[in-house]
Amino acid sequence: MFTDRTAVLAVTAGIAAYKSPIIVRELKKANAEVLVIMTERATEFITPLTLETLSQNPVAIGLFDRGNTWSLEHVALADRADILIVAPATANIIGKAAAGIADDLVSTTILTMMSSVPILIAPAMNNRMWENPVVRNNVATLKKTGVHFTGPVEGTLADGRAGMGRMADVNEILSMVEKILSK
Numbered sequence: 001m002f003t004d005r006t007a008v009l010a011v012t013a014g015i016a017a018y019k020s021p022i023i024v025r026e027l028k029k030a031n032a033e034v035l036v037i038m039t040e041r042a043t044e045f046i047t048p049l050t051l052e053t054l055s056q057n058p059v060a061i062g063l064f065d066r067g068n069t070w071s072l073e074h075v076a077l078a079d080r081a082d083i084l085i086v087a088p089a090t091a092n093i094i095g096k097a098a099a100g101i102a103d104d105l106v107s108t109t110i111l112t113m114m115s116s117v118p119i120l121i122a123p124a125m126n127n128r129m130w131e132n133p134v135v136r137n138n139v140a141t142l143k144k145t146g147v148h149f150t151g152p153v154e155g156t157l158a159d160g161r162a163g164m165g166r167m168a169d170v171n172e173i174l175s176m177v178e179k180i181l182s183k
């Protein structure tokens with residue numbers, strides 16, 4: 001399905017990061033080349049080793065890291081990517097992207113790609129964060145610039161309570177990727 005397509009997957013520090021390896025696996029199954037970047041804090045939730053093993057590529061975390069055999073710095077990523085998927089996307093990264101902040105590899109990559117590469121954001125957060133008008137405003141700002149969103153959806157959240165804030169299902173994310181890439 002995604003033969004000859006390169007997807008950059010940005011993983012940020014939400015509990016739904018445990019689903020990121022499944023996204024990688026499904027993209028690989030569909031023949032995409034997958035390059036994973038992570039925030040420092042995302043490594044508290046999921047190890048780079050898991051994502052490296054499944055993507056069959058090195059995972060980049062630090063903006064100033066050297067020593068990757070592949071060039072994973074943000075400009076090189078922008079040249080290679082057919083799509084940037086941010087899943088899960090924290091309230092923090094959405095805020096940074098909306099404000100044009102570029103202080104780590106993930107936010108710098110988003111800023112670099114925003115005008116040239118389609119971006120799909122899958123927010124995941126507690127319902128109180130999602131309902132915060134500041135977060136909603138940030139989402140609206142990004143939508144206005146053409147950034148695509150999928151979810152969040154209603155369901156059981158990390159604290160066990162039901163609410164709006166759960167990351168969209170992996171299948172839904174994949175079908176959005178397909179839709180965006182087919183344009």
Ligand SMILES: Cc1cc2nc3c(=O)[nH]c(=O)nc-3n(C[C@H](O)[C@H](O)[C@H](O)COP(=O)(O)O)c2cc1C
Binds near residue numbers: 011012014042089
């Ligand atoms: C256990 C735990 C779970 C968290 N889950 C989420 C979450 O689902 N969504 C979110 O926006 N922030 C969540 N946070 C807060 C983020 O980790 C925090 O805002 C962090 O600074 C985000 O960093 P990043 O955006 O650079 O990855 C969680 C924090 C903890 C300690």
